[in-house]
Structures are given as structure tokens and as C-alpha cells.
Amino acid sequence: MEKNTKPLILVTNDDGYFAPGLHALIEMVKPYGEVLVVAPEQGMSGMSHAITIKNPLRITLLSKEIGVTIYKLNGTPVDCVKMAINQIADRKPDILVSGINHGSNSSINVVYSGTMGGAIEGCLNGIPSIGFSLCSHSMTADFTLTKKYSEGILKKILEYGLPSGTCLNVNFPVVEEADFRGIKVCRQARGVWKEEYEKRIDPHGGAYYWLTGDFNSNENGSTDTDEWALDNNFATIVPIKVDYTDHDNVKTLQNLSIEIQ
């Protein structure tokens, strides 16, 4: 009985079940409820909101101790969330946390991020959902500060919930605590990755390409964006909507006489 009165906390990520960021997150959330982890078997960075349709999924129980159960799945973060909700959990999760991602999901990265894909899927299913990221790709990154301040955010959301159809994209700068300036609620900065594929030739003479690229900001010094805040040693919270409609431009398009009837 005691088990079911504690919040059920669903945890996923996109770096895989072995990633240090995932285990930092598990450790952070453990005191707040019953923890169910369903994480990808392989790295799923850049998998966005992808789902596995044409391949069968397999779940493997990795460990089960008091308060924390960990599964891996041969799918994407969104598959993990769907499978957790529909096949594994015995009740609806009270909150979903995704991450801690190894690398930034600020600005337009939200569109590509598997970590945020998992969070958005939770939100779609009516679960208050938060994606956490640290702006470092290092597998030995220090998550101490991120864990500490993420915990504050978790407590607020457990207490107040989130507006329906909205989840949170939370990013932390790589910074010493003495230089950390706090947490800001912001908007997503406008920007785009400019790709420069690196072309190579294989030993058999065939060409292949590796994705590389640079982030290009489309902002002119605005101070209300996540990019600005991260550059200035703040952590950032961007509320993300699952309604992608550009409501402001519905009328503009109607005025184009593109409608016929």
C-alpha cells in the first residue's frame, strides 16, 4: 500500500541507460517517489520525436531495488515513454523527467533532441514533464550543480504541476557554483544549425559524409532568450508547447485566398 501513495516518477533519456547523466538524475529524484526508469539500449541523440514502427521492441529489466526499477529498451526515448506508460507502469506516472542530457538542448536543439522528444511525449499523455540538459558533451561532466538546482525545479513542479499541453526544457551552463547566476524562465532563441558535412572516401573509393556544423543565432542581442541566459551563466527554463500551430498566422493565410470552398 505504501508504495502506491508515493509519486510515480518516470525517468528516461536519449544518451542510453548507461549514461552518467541518467544516473545523476535517478539519484536526484529518488527521495521524491517511486522511480521507474525506461531508457534506450543505445545512444539516441538527435532522434527527436521518432517512434519505432517497423521493428519489434524488446524490454529488458536491468535492476530492481527498493524504490528504483530500471529497464532498457531497443527503441527511441519516445518509445521508452510509450512503453513505460502502456506496458510497464501499473499506474499513470505523476511526473516525467528526461535527461540529464549530455549536451545543450537550448534554442533550436529542442527540435532535434531525443531527450526533449521523451519529455514532449510525457506531456502529450497528460504527465507534467521536464527535460534536463547540461551544456557539456563530456561523459565525465560534473552534474553536482545541475542536480542541486534541478531538484528545486522538480519540487516546484511536484507541488504546482504544469499547464496542460506544456512541458519544460531546462538547460544548465557549465559553470562553477560561485559564478552561477540563477535560473531564468525564457523563450527559445531563434537560430539554426548550418551544416558542413565532412566528405571522406572509404578504402573502396566510395564517398561518405559525416554530419558536423555550427550553430548560427538569429537574435540581435535580445536578453530574454535561453541562449543569452546560458551564455551569461544562468540556467534556463523554456516552456514548450505541443500545439505547433502558428495561431498568429492562421488569419494571414486565410487572407491569401488560399482557401477555397
Place this chain on the structure above:
Amino acid sequence: MEKNTKPLILVTNDDGYFAPGLHALIEMVKPYGEVLVVAPEQGMSGMSHAITIKNPLRITLLSKEIGVTIYKLNGTPVDCVKMAINQIADRKPDILVSGINHGSNSSINVVYSGTMGGAIEGCLNGIPSIGFSLCSHSMTADFTLTKKYSEGILKKILEYGLPSGTCLNVNFPVVEEADFRGIKVCRQARGVWKEEYEKRIDPHGGAYYWLTGDFNSNENGSTDTDEWALDNNFATIVPIKVDYTDHDNVKTLQNLSIEIQ
């Protein structure tokens, strides 16, 4: 010289280079410019905005005739768009069309759709971009009506462009032309897929799961949504934003005192 004065039309899809919907779209756009097709080698339905980071990409030229060049790529629709813009095209495309998808991308399907992933990537790169879908998964679906009315939309967008940061999600119902009621600009209906994984046992005793599911609407009879319009024999245009920020809730969250500094 003549070649460069015609609009460059970039075409992609998520069903693969062999899909009839892609070839219907190529045929439709051909009279309007120089057509460059970069389409996935394999079916990429449900791949959303995924990108390929850890595997090398390979491009194969399939055919080149006057006005139409077709490549296949071993990646996602977003990879196709990035590769087309950065490696294949000799100038910036004037318009991007993605599809014609075999199956609906209305309502929340936009989040999972590889076809819309391709269109959103075009939009991010400042190219007016449109995803076209027909609400039928059949490989022998009749694209006649879809082609005819998509052409009208294409002409408008070639003439007027699109607001920066906005692309179009266009869906067609499966309907006889006599029953077709026209084109409506709408908002994305609220809804969610409720998954029911089908569990099976392999010959070696292992469990595996296939994704299945049903769409659940969260609307109460609103008539301004894409789902309503499609159900009532209209084609739909939903303007889609690449800024996922929930601007209305930035203030709400700031009031939670979740910010610290």
C-alpha cells in the same frame, strides 16, 4: 543560364524514393521549376525531426533528366534536406515540398511525421516549405485530387512566400471530387495516440512488442480544427511554427517563483 532563372524546387518525403506519393508530387511540381529530389533510401515514417549523427551518410544519384534530378540517401528526411542544401544544390532552393505522404499528418501526427520533419527543416533554413499528405496508407492510393489542389497551394506560395519561421502542414481527405468541399486553413486538433502494444512471443520464448494504437481526440466538437475539416471532406492547411516556446506561459512560470537569482 536559363536553368538558374527557374525556381529551384527541393522535394523530399519519408516513405522513400520509391513511393508513389513522391512521384505524384514530382509530376505536380515539374512545370514550376528545376526539381531536385533527395529522398530516403528506406521508409522513414515516424522519424519526426531525427538526424543521423553516428553513421556516415551516402548519396546515390538515381536519375537525371531535363528539369528533374533524383537522389536517394541512407538517412532521414531531415538528413535529406540538410544534405540537399549543403552538398547537392548549387543554390538555395526557392521552395521545399515534402510528400505526398501516404497517411494523415493532421493533429498530433505532425510531431511524429518524417514528412513534416523535412518541411520544418526547410523552414528553419529560410525556405518556404510545405508538407503534403493524403489520409490513406495505401500504396495504390489515387493522388489525382490531391495533386490538383496541391498545385493551387504551390502557386500561391511561390507567388506570396510564407511568413518567416512558419511552414505548412497540408492534408487531404480520401474523397471523390464530387464530395470534396474545398481547402480550409485550420489549427492543429488536440489529440493523442493511445498506444496498445501487441505482445508476441518469438520461437525462442522471448517477448517482443509491436506498436499499434488509436487516435484519441481531445476536442469537444470544435469546427476550427484540421481533424474536423478532414472528417467533413475538406483539405486542411495548418501553419506550423518552428518556435516551440509556450509564450503565454512564460509569465505563469515566472510567477511560480521558480526563478532564482
